[in-house]
Amino acid sequence: MKIGVVTFPGTLDDRDAARAVRLAGGQAVSLWHADTNLHKVDAVVLPGGFSYGDYLRCGAIAAQAPVMQSIIKAxxxxxxxxxxxxxxxxxxxxxxxxxxxxxxxxQHFICRDQKLIVESTTTAWTNQFTLNQEITIPLKNGEGGYIATDETLKRLEGEGLIALRYKEVNPNGSMNDIAGLRNERGNVLGLMPHPEHAVEPGFGPDTPVAMRSGTDGLKFFTSVINSLVNA
Amino acid sequence: MPKIIVEVMPKEVLLDPAGKSVNNALHRKGHKAITAVRIGKRIELHFDRPITEKDLADAREIGENFLSNGVIEDVVKISQEN
Incomplete structure (x- = not known):
């Protein structure tokens, strides 16, 4: 199972994402922003960081990168x-x-272990969770406040496209406590918190069982491998 | 040098954190008559030939679809200097 991990200039968490893919049992394939070739990968991860220095708007220039034109089409x-x-x-x-x-x-950058509720388990990336499962994974962002028009919010709520919601604390002012969204088809998932930082005991969030033992993030990656196996 | 100037502002309804910080600083300096500050972007597109109608149409398209994000910003003005 080949999972591509894209590196843009300014990407930070590509190595962690590739490591998460390997820990989940997949093969991580590096994809380069300037290369339109997706090297026959079965799935793609767009990792965290500050692509193009957050110039213009966060993610705006990366969205125009050659590799993204192939990814959007795929x-x-x-x-x-x-x-x-x-x-x-x-x-x-x-x-x-x-x-x-x-x-x-x-207006502050925030870094914390964040509780989330998984509200959609019919996506390629969340099918190993149970509906309304509470998970904890790290969150670290400066520009994570989700915003949309009333009409869009109504549609997201009505069609069940809010895949993850912040629990207890809304850390960044996101509308409707939105932490992550899916598309209608369920193949595309975007979220502000970082599952790739909670995949290995000893390096994840604290849990009631032991310090840094949280591995809730791993299931995002085992989910996609599961969905590809069953595809 | 001919240029097209695209001006982008955060939407009225949104909090503009940069503008708010500057407004607070101005109030500390005693400029109490200023009720609000909002900060946008001025983007210059430079040309080494006279600007055509198509360039302006392109600038409008670029402004709406790339230089601004309609969810959070508005293109408030597109002008031209020769």
Whole structure:
């Protein structure tokens, strides 16, 4: 199972994402922003970071990169694509998901272990969770406030496209506590928190069992491998 | 040098954190008559030949679809300097 991980200039978490893919049992394939060739990957991860220095708007220039033109086309054809943090911003700037992400309401960069509720388990990236499962994965962003028109919000709620919602604390002022969105087909998922930082005991969030033992993020990656096996 | 100037502003309804910070600083300096500050972007597109109607139409398209994000921003003005 080959899962591509894209590196843009300014991407930070590509190595962590590739490591998460390997820990889930997949083969990570590096994809380069300037290369339109997707090297026959079965799925793509757009990792976190500050692509193109967040110039113009977060994710806006990455959305125009050569590799994204291939990814947009493939995603519209059903290729599973996961956008994490800056990757989520790239997905909204590419119009693969609706709305936008603006500076956190309180204007500070935030880094914390964040509780989330998984509200959709019929996507390529969340099928290993149970419906309404509570998970904890790290969140770290400066511009993570989700915003959309009333009409779009109504549609997202009505069609069940809000895949993940913040629990207890809304860390960035996101409308309707939105942490992650899916598309209608379920192959595209974007979220602000970072599942790739909660995939290995000893390096994840604290849990009631032990310090840094949280691995809730791994299921995003085992989900896509499961969906590809059963495809 | 001929140029097209695209001006982009955050939508009225949105909090503009940069503008708010500058407004607070101005109030500290005593400029109490200023009620709000909003900060947008001025983007210059330079040309080494006279600007055509098509260039302006392209600039409008670029402004709406790339230089601004309609969810959070508006293109408030497109002008030309020769």
């Amino acid at each position: 995603a519209n054809g059903g290729l599973p694509v996961l956008g994490i943090c800056n990757g989520f911003q790239v997905l909204v700037e590419s119009h693969l998901l609706p709305g936008g992400l603006i500076r956190n309401e309180h």
